Amino acid sequence: MSDMTAVQGTKSNGLAQPIYLDYQATTPCDPRVVEAMLPYFTERFGNPASRNHYYGWEAEEAVEKAREEIATIIGADAKEIVFTSGATESNNLALKGVAYFYREKKNHIITVVTEHKCVLDSCRHLEQDGFRVTYLPVQKNGLIRLEELEAAITDQTVMVSVMAANNEIGVIQPLAEIGAICRKHGVFFHTDGAQAVGKIPLDVNAMNIDLMSISAHKIYGPKGIGALYVRRRPRVRLQALINGGGQERGMRSGTLATPLCVGLGEACRIAQAEMDEEAKRLTALRDRLLKGVSDRLPEVYLNGDAKLRLPGNLNISFAFVEGEGLMMGVKDIAVSSGSACTSASLEPSYVLRALGLDAEMAHTSLRIGIGRFTTEQEIDYAINHIVEAVSRLRELSPLWEMHLEGIDIKSIKWAGH
Amino acid sequence: MSYSEKVIDHYEHPRNVGAFKKDDDGVGTGLVGAPACGDVMKLQIKVSAEGVIEDAKFKTFGCGSAIASSSLVTEWVKGKTLDEAAKIKNTDIAHHLALPPVKIHCSVLAEDAIKAAIADYKKKNGLDETSAA
Ligand SMILES: Cc1ncc(COP(=O)(O)O)c(C=O)c1O
Numbered sequence: 001m002s003d004m005t006a007v008q009g010t011k012s013n014g015l016a017q018p019i020y021l022d023y024q025a026t027t028p029c030d031p032r033v034v035e036a037m038l039p040y041f042t043e044r045f046g047n048p049a050s051r052n053h054y055y056g057w058e059a060e061e062a063v064e065k066a067r068e069e070i071a072t073i074i075g076a077d078a079k080e081i082v083f084t085s086g087a088t089e090s091n092n093l094a095l096k097g098v099a100y101f102y103r104e105k106k107n108h109i110i111t112v113v114t115e116h117k118c119v120l121d122s123c124r125h126l127e128q129d130g131f132r133v134t135y136l137p138v139q140k141n142g143l144i145r146l147e148e149l150e151a152a153i154t155d156q157t158v159m160v161s162v163m164a165a166n167n168e169i170g171v172i173q174p175l176a177e178i179g180a181i182c183r184k185h186g187v188f189f190h191t192d193g194a195q196a197v198g199k200i201p202l203d204v205n206a207m208n209i210d211l212m213s214i215s216a217h218k219i220y221g222p223k224g225i226g227a228l229y230v231r232r233r234p235r236v237r238l239q240a241l242i243n244g245g246g247q248e249r250g251m252r253s254g255t256l257a258t259p260l261c262v263g264l265g266e267a268c269r270i271a272q273a274e275m276d277e278e279a280k281r282l283t284a285l286r287d288r289l290l291k292g293v294s295d296r297l298p299e300v301y302l303n304g305d306a307k308l309r310l311p312g313n314l315n316i317s318f319a320f321v322e323g324e325g326l327m328m329g330v331k332d333i334a335v336s337s338g339s340a341c342t343s344a345s346l347e348p349s350y351v352l353r354a355l356g357l358d359a360e361m362a363h364t365s366l367r368i369g370i371g372r373f374t375t376e377q378e379i380d381y382a383i384n385h386i387v388e389a390v391s392r393l394r395e396l397s398p399l400w401e402m403h404l405e406g407i408d409i410k411s412i413k414w415a416g417h
Numbered sequence: 418m419s420y421s422e423k424v425i426d427h428y429e430h431p432r433n434v435g436a437f438k439k440d441d442d443g444v445g446t447g448l449v450g451a452p453a454c455g456d457v458m459k460l461q462i463k464v465s466a467e468g469v470i471e472d473a474k475f476k477t478f479g480c481g482s483a484i485a486s487s488s489l490v491t492e493w494v495k496g497k498t499l500d501e502a503a504k505i506k507n508t509d510i511a512h513h514l515a516l517p518p519v520k521i522h523c524s525v526l527a528e529d530a531i532k533a534a535i536a537d538y539k540k541k542n543g544l545d546e547t548s549a550a
Contacts, residue, residue: 359454
């Protein structure tokens with residue numbers, strides 16, 4: 001853990017700005033990351049592909065050092081790292097790149113209903129293009145069933161894509177077991193590691209991972225950069241989505257953004273050095289927050305597995321209180337909600353629905369993301385703030401009133417709209 | 418999503434929160450919306466012998482705009498006759514609160530809640546069956 005002062009300082013009366021508790025959405029850049037990046041905007045501005053002069057060499061050296069740092073955190077080789085613009089692009093490249101390259105031989109992909117939109121949307125795109133996609137369901141705790149995965153594999157299956165950790169409920173899938181199944185059947189295993197890299201130990205060889213998507217801005221690095229790990233032995237081949245000068249061994253053309261590459265590398269270096277301690281600290285803060293609110297409020301439910309989850313993630317349903325209304329009530333903290341109202345659609349979170357949660361419970365959820373700069377004092381403030389807001393809104397809730405009167409809200413015939 | 422000052426004011430200082438006894442003959446109760454859709458409003462009116470709404474209470478499960486819409490209508494219906502109250506339009510509510518397009522359904526629900534409360538009152542008191550929903 002670093003001893004940097006919190007980005008969001010609490011003042012004695014009230015707050016300068018809301019306390020940031022949305023670390024799954026994005027993270028601030030670690031000042032050490034910014035420090036490492038700065039020279040590459042100005043003095044060391046060379047194009048890393050300029051092979052014939054000092055400026056190019058200097059930039060290339062920095063990029064290769066970053067590549068090494070990224071590879072190290074997942075137990076890979078630097079040659080297996082392809083820089084991209086972020087995990088969205090990495091997921092697109094992994095799914096479409098592999099699917100198109102091997103399309104003459106195989107046309108089936110297996111993924112999971114709780115994947116990030118960019119995986120699901122890439123799969124939809126492939127379906128429209130004639131591929132077959134199986135979307136595995138998840139159990140109540142958010143984890144897939146390994147038997148179901150294995151049963152879904154056919155001789156047409158080219159790839160299995162299962163995210164390492166979920167962005168909404170933080171649950172960690174059994175990667176090593178999935179990898180073993182994939183290897184046994186000769187199927188590539190891609191994992192979206194955007195939320196997991198730097199937070200939990202990952203090893204592409206021990207876990208038989210063939211492709212992994214990485215995002216910098218989830219691990220205190222800059223926005224706009226990510227990476228895709230692509231295994232060399234046995235070799236995974238892909239068709240490039242972006243054609244051009246042949247950078248990144250032809251897999252992703254375009255001039256590398258040296259400062260961003262350096263930022264991602266430094267973010268990985270720090271994350272790896274501090275992972276154990278940070279995980280312990282964040283787990284303690286997470287447990288403190290959950291205990292703090294559940295001790296003082298009835299009808300509070302944790303969504304997603306309690307143990308197999310990211311150290312810094314909570315997703316809690318506060319029954320009988322609507323999520324968006326609640327977010328407005330907890331305005332001193334910046335969190336997000338699985339409620340429909342926060343998105344343009346009227347559907348509540350598809351991830352929560354996939355757990356088998358009733359729509360009404362999905363509407364009452366808050367996602368709370370705790371991270372490197374969160375302090376215990378902020379957690380204690382958040383506990384009080386949430387407890388007060390939930391209590392106040394329950395006083396306002398006709399559903400809470402019915403609950404207290406012993407009426408089961410499911411017994412009522414609601415009209416809907 | 419940013420909220421208008423009026424929505425924030427009603428959200429932070431909701432008017433007429435609470436409940437009347439459902440069984441009172443002078444009370445009409447409207448319960449509209451659905452938990453699965455993310456909003457439920459309960460609006461109650463207390464009607465005088467002369468057919469004037471003397472008091473109103475609400476409870477709402479929903480977003481800030483839903484809470485504000487129902488809080489606002491409790492203010493608006495007070496002092497009105499049933500017929501006058503039945504004329505309150507969702508567009509007036511939406512306009513007053515400056516609701517954005519995605520929140521119009523909150524004002525529609527508030528209008529429905531008034532109508533449902535009036536219908537309940539009338540049904541209980543054997544008045545004008547035709548408008549009972
Ligand atoms: C699990 C997961 N995958 C992919 C992404 C997309 O990452 P990026 O913002 O780097 O494109 C995110 C972040 O929103 C994520 O949480």
